[in-house]
Amino acid sequence: MLFDRIVRPALYRLHRHDAEAVHERTVRVLERVSSVDRLTTALRRHYRVDDPCTVFGVRFPNRLGLAAGMDKDGRALQAWSALGFGFVEVGTVTRHAQPGNPRPRLFTLDASDAVLNRMGFNNAGAAALAERLSRTGKPDVPLGISIGKSKITPVEDAIADYRDSLVTLSPYADYVAVNVSSPNTPGLRTLQDRGALTELLAELSRTSKELAATSGRGRVPLLVKIAPDLTFDAISELLGVCLDHDVAGLIATNTTLSRDGLAPQDARFAAEQGGLSGRPLAARSREVVRFVHEQVGDSLPIIGVGGIGSPDDALRMLDAGASLLQIFSAFALHGPAVVRRINSRLAQRQAAPR
Numbered sequence: 001m002l003f004d005r006i007v008r009p010a011l012y013r014l015h016r017h018d019a020e021a022v023h024e025r026t027v028r029v030l031e032r033v034s035s036v037d038r039l040t041t042a043l044r045r046h047y048r049v050d051d052p053c054t055v056f057g058v059r060f061p062n063r064l065g066l067a068a069g070m071d072k073d074g075r076a077l078q079a080w081s082a083l084g085f086g087f088v089e090v091g092t093v094t095r096h097a098q099p100g101n102p103r104p105r106l107f108t109l110d111a112s113d114a115v116l117n118r119m120g121f122n123n124a125g126a127a128a129l130a131e132r133l134s135r136t137g138k139p140d141v142p143l144g145i146s147i148g149k150s151k152i153t154p155v156e157d158a159i160a161d162y163r164d165s166l167v168t169l170s171p172y173a174d175y176v177a178v179n180v181s182s183p184n185t186p187g188l189r190t191l192q193d194r195g196a197l198t199e200l201l202a203e204l205s206r207t208s209k210e211l212a213a214t215s216g217r218g219r220v221p222l223l224v225k226i227a228p229d230l231t232f233d234a235i236s237e238l239l240g241v242c243l244d245h246d247v248a249g250l251i252a253t254n255t256t257l258s259r260d261g262l263a264p265q266d267a268r269f270a271a272e273q274g275g276l277s278g279r280p281l282a283a284r285s286r287e288v289v290r291f292v293h294e295q296v297g298d299s300l301p302i303i304g305v306g307g308i309g310s311p312d313d314a315l316r317m318l319d320a321g322a323s324l325l326q327i328f329s330a331f332a333l334h335g336p337a338v339v340r341r342i343n344s345r346l347a348q349r350q351a352a353p354r
Contacts (some may be wrong), residue, residue: 003165019115020106023070030076034136040082047084047336049343051350055301055323056088056248058142058174062343064314067305067326068146068177068225072123076131077139084339088139089326090129092179093169095161096324098151101184107272108333111305113309114281114344115329117255118274120184121148126165133172142174146225148182155187155196159203166204170211170220178204181254183229183275183330191262194237197224201245210227221248228253228284228306233349239296249301251326252292253285256306278329282307293321309338311345320348 027157033039053063065087066080074090081088100122107116123129126147147165149158180191180200191200212219224247226238230351243252255275262270264282285306292302304322308314309330317325330338 015299018104019108020103023106026332027071027076030071032078032161033076033082034076035087036111040078041330043079043082044084046083047340049347051343051347053087053323055084056175056223057218058221060086060324063318063324063346064339064343065089065303065324065326066331067328068092068144068179069119069328070331072183074129074136074143076105077136077143081139081141083336084143084343086092086343087142087144087174087324089146089177091123091177092121092148092182093123093126093129093145093165094121094148094150095126095164095168096145096150097128100121100128105274106223107269107274109262109266109269109278110333111265112261112280113329113333114262114266114276115332116269116272116274116276116279118272120151121182126168130168130172134265135157138172143172143224144175145169145173146177146179148179149185149188149191151185153220155190158196159200162200163207164204166207167211170208171215171217173220175223175248175253176208177223177225179225179254181225183227183255183257191227192230192234192238194241195233197238197241198245201247205245218280223247223249223251225251225254226288228281228288230288235288235291236295239292239300242300243296244272245294247300249303249323250292251303252288253281253304253306253320256281256284259285267331277306278333279307279309282309286317289317289322290320308342309334311342315349316340 066085068089101118101120105118132229149161153161208219255277259270289304301323303324304317305326308327
């Protein structure tokens, strides 16, 4: 493919194999593309595949979305839509702007078809994202916004952080993802524990009802993003809390702390801190999605994410019980052609006689 053979190697040579510099350059280019209608129109004509569905009350033009982390501050929204994504999730954003963890903090593991990151929620803050969205408008596909805890906020004060971000950003969101599962913010994953999650979701559910009552636009669906490293018993407890507090769906899964599945050529990365995504996560993410679906059926629709790099991966994730899909690493490593390939296969299956 052109991206694999020419574009990506050239970017890495230009930036001396600095994965974060390549990431930033990609987003910067797509930010410019987003502002040029004739470019987005041309891209949309080539990449867009219509395969509509409705999940948790939101209409999606196709099932494949861009996962959080690629465009944290919502800079290239029209370009993502033009490249064929059926929805875009921006963030994770926090109440307070923050620089994230020290660099280097993003690594590509080519032999493993994986990405390792310890970015630490680097973003300009919830208020800055709201200001940008008020100025540039939303994309022409559903927009999800992932919210998390600021690093400077103690875990015991996390609820106020999440609530503030929800209030600030819900006017612009088609759904809000509550990220309690990133491994790169100290203490964040403890918010998946039953007691902490109960308090957090009770407050966010109450706040979302208040916002709906005053806005007149209905409740914005709340989704919870979970870690692949939880035991099934812990997931069962989490599901009970979600069902008790009107959560609209789950995102399964975030990155993993496991280093299982790394190719021998990438063994040097095993001791690096951070979350692993991409091919090594595929089997575990499907396992979690299958378990969740078996436990709750359609009561909590699932966005399946983790290790989806091909049409076959996407189909397996849907067969495991996911209603929607997201990719991040596959796009970062292989470019936009993977979006069209996946969407085309999903549309073909949907159109096939049953």
